[in-house]
Structures are given as C-alpha cells and as structure tokens.
Amino acid sequence: MSGFTGATRQEKDSLGFVEVPAEALYGAQTARAIVNFPISGLRASPFLIRAIVMVKYAAAKANGDLGLITRPQADAIMKAAQEILDGQHLDQFVVDVFQAGAGVSFHMNTNEVLANRASQILGGTLGEYQHVHPNDHVNYGQSTNDVFPTAMRLSASLALQQLDPVLHSLAKGLEGKAKEFDGILKSGRTHMQDAVPIRLGQEFAAYTVTICRAKDNLQYADSTLWEVGLGGSAVGTGINTHPEYRELAIHYLKQISHVPVWPADDMRYAMQSCAPMATVSSALRTLALEVIRISNDLRLLSSGPNTGFREIDLPGLQPGSSIMPGKVNPVLPELAAMVGFQVIGNDAAVAMAVQGGQLELNVMMPTMAHNVLQSITILTNSLRELDHRCIRGITANADRCAFYAQSTVSLATALNPYIGYARAAQVVKESIATGRSIIDIVREEKLLTEDQIATILDARAMTEPRPKEA
Incomplete structure (x- = not known):
C-alpha cells in the first residue's frame, strides 16, 4: 500500500474509538502513536522490522504447533510475516523511532499489521480482527518486554552481517596498498615532527591490522547478542506461556533468521540488562575512532598538492571549491571522519539508555535500537565507499617520499x-x-x-x- 485516499475506518481499543486510514494495515494503537509521537520523522530501520517480524513468525509457528492458536491462524500470520520479509507492506511501519518506552508502540504496529493482513488472507476485512486479533493471536504468549529485546538484539546481529564483509574488503584494500607501497621509503613522523624513516607500505600494513582488530572485536560483540529472552513474557517469569513454547519459538527463530540465537540462562537477566547493546555500540565506537584516525592520516599524507606532504594522491572525485579553480578535496576521508563522529555520539546515547533501566525492564530500548542500527548502517555505507572509491585508487609519490626519507x-x-x-x-x-x-x-x-x-x-x-x- 503506497498511499491513503483520505477515507477512514473506526476502530476501538481500551481507551475508546480511533479513526484509522481505511486502507491501512495498522490499527488503533498505531494511529494513536502517530498522533502522540510526531518527533523526528524517522522510521524504524529495515533491520528492526525484519527482526521483529521474524520473531512473530517463529512465535506463530510455535503457537500453532502447540495448539495455542489454530493452524489456519498460525499459517495466515506466518504468510503475512513472509510477505513483509519479502519486502511488502514496509510502508505500514509508521511509528517514529522516538516513542513510548520499551517499544510498545512499534510492537503494536507490528501486531496490527500482521493481524490485519492475516485476516485478509483468511477472508476477513481490515479492522474487524475476528479471524486474527493483534493481541490474542499474533501476540499470544508474548509481551513487548520479551519481544522487543529479542528483536533489538537480532536486528543488530543482522545488520552486523552487512558490515562484516565491508570491513573484510577494506582490510584487503589496505593490505593491497601495503604490498604495493612496500618499497617506498619516507620519513616517519612523531609529534608531527621528523622521525626515523619508515616505508609507506608499513604504514598501510598497520592500517590493515587496525581494521582486522576492529573486525574481530565486532565479531565478539555480535556473539553477545545471541542470548535472547523470548518466552519471558511480561517480567521474565514466562507468565501465559506454554512450557514448551520458549525453546520451540527460539528454535524456529534460529531457523528463519540464520542467526545462532539461544535461550538465555536467566530470562529476567535478558529483560533487565541490555549490556549486549552497550558491547556492540562500544565496538562500533572503537571502529569509528580508528577510522577517524586513519582518515586524518590520509588527509595529511595527501595534503597539498604544492604546500603539503603530498606523499600520496587520492582519487579526485569532485571539484573541491566553489571559488578556487582546480581544487580537489579528500571528500571520502572527510565523510568517514564525520560518520565516525556520529557513531561516537550514538554510543553516548546508547550508554545512557543501557544504564537507564529500572527493576524488571529497561524502557529505553527504542533509542538503543535506533542508535546502534544507525551506527552500523552509516559505517557500512561509508566504509564501503571509502574502500572502493578511495583506498583502491591511492597512488604514491615515490620521489617525494624518498626526498623526505633522506631529509x-x-x-x-x-x-x-x-x-x-x-x-x-x-x-x-x-x-x-x-x-x-x-x-x-x-x-x-x-x-x-x-x-x-x-x-x-x-x-x-x-x-x-x-x-x-x-
């Protein structure tokens, strides 16, 4: 559905009647959230949407197997979920990333979309919920308090799967330059003053190790996300869940996501503590710090062309000045540094949110999810461009380097x-x-x-x- 005609339908929730766009797959609680949270205009990351829909798919399959909802209901919910995983109905996830605590609004947005689409599949109409209800069927045996933490962790792991090959490629690009430049002598510099000679290739070899170490750090951080508390329900005690539901739902979640999730040893811990998100955010911050440093080095080494170091040349990608003819700027190292600054800021927000929980729940999860996923996304995109459009095209000015080495x-x-x-x-x-x-x-x-x-x-x-x- 790409747009609304202006016509509405009336739905009722526990607070009363609400007008909902007639064609919308979402319902009353989502409509309230749209009114309550006109904050940023930013919508949930596709990774978070995919993750929470995978959780709902797994839950429906488990509940259907256990006879807790009917097989037609389970199959319809799973079919609706698969449509979303295939790229349909994404415009129906309309809740702002800054919303009520714990992600209740985003969770209900998901429940309503799946319920309405499943109802259509079973021959029902939008908003009637007689065939499939958002709370009674899509959300059977679940709570925002176990679904959102699980989806948040899963979404970050899914996003990191996109960043990992980019870091691998970037390391390979730097390694290639290390080998290409290995025979080029230059002056080292410490305290920004002349130091003993070093080879240009040695500098790039060190950058390679830097990215590899950051990649390893992120892989460890990713593994901390795989312990999930799905099945904990409201406060981590598993109220209103079947004894076999937890293990079965997580088994199916592992199958559909291809992420090696496993049941938390203590469901209360998985609900109260969001430490894995801090671990991932910290690893992203470390990567950002290193990228900023390397980007600054590339800008220094390529400074000039006549009044700077100019030991290397970066690919010229666009004119660099609206007034100075012929000027070409190091745009991708500049971009990479700015993205790094944003990631550092995001990490500060995540840190505050992670410590912001009370007792059985941390209600600050939406801002954790948004900031971690944004950091992964912008690092993935910026480092991909830095690798392919900058690093791979760097050339060395061997004569200039040799002059400095002897000087x-x-x-x-x-x-x-x-x-x-x-x-x-x-x-x-x-x-x-x-x-x-x-x-x-x-x-x-x-x-x-x-x-x-x-x-x-x-x-x-x-x-x-x-x-x-x-």
Whole structure:
C-alpha cells in the first residue's frame, strides 16, 4: 500500500474509538502513536522490522504447533510475516523511532499489521480482527518486554552481517596498498615532527591490522547478542506461556533468521540488562575512532598538492571549491571522519539508555535500537565507499617520499650507538641551522667512514631491526 485516499475506518481499543486510514494495515494503537509521537520523522530501520517480524513468525509457528492458536491462524500470520520479509507492506511501519518506552508502540504496529493482513488472507476485512486479533493471536504468549529485546538484539546481529564483509574488503584494500607501497621509503613522523624513516607500505600494513582488530572485536560483540529472552513474557517469569513454547519459538527463530540465537540462562537477566547493546555500540565506537584516525592520516599524507606532504594522491572525485579553480578535496576521508563522529555520539546515547533501566525492564530500548542500527548502517555505507572509491585508487609519490626519507634529521638516530646521543644531537642542530643533510655533516666532520655511512645511514635498513653482528 503506497498511499491513503483520505477515507477512514473506526476502530476501538481500551481507551475508546480511533479513526484509522481505511486502507491501512495498522490499527488503533498505531494511529494513536502517530498522533502522540510526531518527533523526528524517522522510521524504524529495515533491520528492526525484519527482526521483529521474524520473531512473530517463529512465535506463530510455535503457537500453532502447540495448539495455542489454530493452524489456519498460525499459517495466515506466518504468510503475512513472509510477505513483509519479502519486502511488502514496509510502508505500514509508521511509528517514529522516538516513542513510548520499551517499544510498545512499534510492537503494536507490528501486531496490527500482521493481524490485519492475516485476516485478509483468511477472508476477513481490515479492522474487524475476528479471524486474527493483534493481541490474542499474533501476540499470544508474548509481551513487548520479551519481544522487543529479542528483536533489538537480532536486528543488530543482522545488520552486523552487512558490515562484516565491508570491513573484510577494506582490510584487503589496505593490505593491497601495503604490498604495493612496500618499497617506498619516507620519513616517519612523531609529534608531527621528523622521525626515523619508515616505508609507506608499513604504514598501510598497520592500517590493515587496525581494521582486522576492529573486525574481530565486532565479531565478539555480535556473539553477545545471541542470548535472547523470548518466552519471558511480561517480567521474565514466562507468565501465559506454554512450557514448551520458549525453546520451540527460539528454535524456529534460529531457523528463519540464520542467526545462532539461544535461550538465555536467566530470562529476567535478558529483560533487565541490555549490556549486549552497550558491547556492540562500544565496538562500533572503537571502529569509528580508528577510522577517524586513519582518515586524518590520509588527509595529511595527501595534503597539498604544492604546500603539503603530498606523499600520496587520492582519487579526485569532485571539484573541491566553489571559488578556487582546480581544487580537489579528500571528500571520502572527510565523510568517514564525520560518520565516525556520529557513531561516537550514538554510543553516548546508547550508554545512557543501557544504564537507564529500572527493576524488571529497561524502557529505553527504542533509542538503543535506533542508535546502534544507525551506527552500523552509516559505517557500512561509508566504509564501503571509502574502500572502493578511495583506498583502491591511492597512488604514491615515490620521489617525494624518498626526498623526505633522506631529509629527515632523525636519520641521526642511527648514529647513537657510534658517536653517542649528545654528539648526534649536535649534528641535528647543525643540519637544521644550515640546511645541510645529516649525511653531508657526518662526512664533512669525518664522524664515520664511507663504508660506515653507507651501512649505518642506509634509510632502508633503518625500517627493520638491525641484524645481530656475527
């Protein structure tokens, strides 16, 4: 359904009568939420919609198997759920991401959509709920308090499945540049000052390890999401559930989602604590911090073209100025950094929400779900573009790098074992004052023989530990 004609139907809930768009699959409680929460204009992530619909599919299948709802009702709910998983009816999930606590409004939006569509499948009409009721059938043996935490965890795990291959590809892209640039000598820099030589490939190899470590961290965080409390019902005690429902529903959820979910050891814990969301958000924040750092390095290394480092060139993607002709900016590293800032802010919101629970429930789950899923989505999209449209196209300015490698005054570091730190420091001061190279000063003052100069002040040799002398 893509739009409404303006006609309405009247539905009744526990508070009274409500006008609902005649063609809407949602019902009275969703209509109230639309009025109550005109906050951001943002709607639930597709990952959260898929996850909660998977939970409903699994619950209907379990309840049907156990005879708790009729087989036709179970089959109709499952068919309606499958339609949504296939991409239909997504415009019917209309509740703002900022809503009543615990996600009750989004949950009822889901129950109503599934109930109305299932009723249609069984020959009923929208809003009558005689064939399938949102609470009595779609939500049988369930509560927002166990459904939403389960869907929230599952949605984050589903989203991370999209980020993981992007990080793998990004690491491969950086690894490729590490190999391509391995023979290019340049000056290292610490404190933004000249340091001993390093190879450009070594810098990129370190970036590769950084992304791999962040990827590993996220994979661990993902695994903490798989313990779910579905079946806990209102307060984690399993009230109004069949003794076999919990295990069966989670078994079916594992089947349909292909995520290795398993029943929580303590359903109260899974309802009270949202620590896994903090773990995931923290891992996303760590990734963001590292991406910001690498992006800043790429901007520095490519700065110029005439008055900066310009040790590397980034692909030119678009004009960089409305007034300066020919200017090209490092747009994707800039984008990646800005996305990183947003992820860090999202993590702060998640942290506050995770500690915001009281007693048997954390009602701040909607903001956790929104912020974690947004972080995963924008990192996935920005890092994919950074990889394919920036990293893969980086080229090195080998001559410029070589010039800096020979010009760094920190070449004098290699003199320490031979002439001592104090004398080497004098050589550095003279080099800075006169503009002459370290090698020229050492040669002129006969501090080393020519053979020693060739060996000790070999910039390439400085990029690896010096072998033990025989």
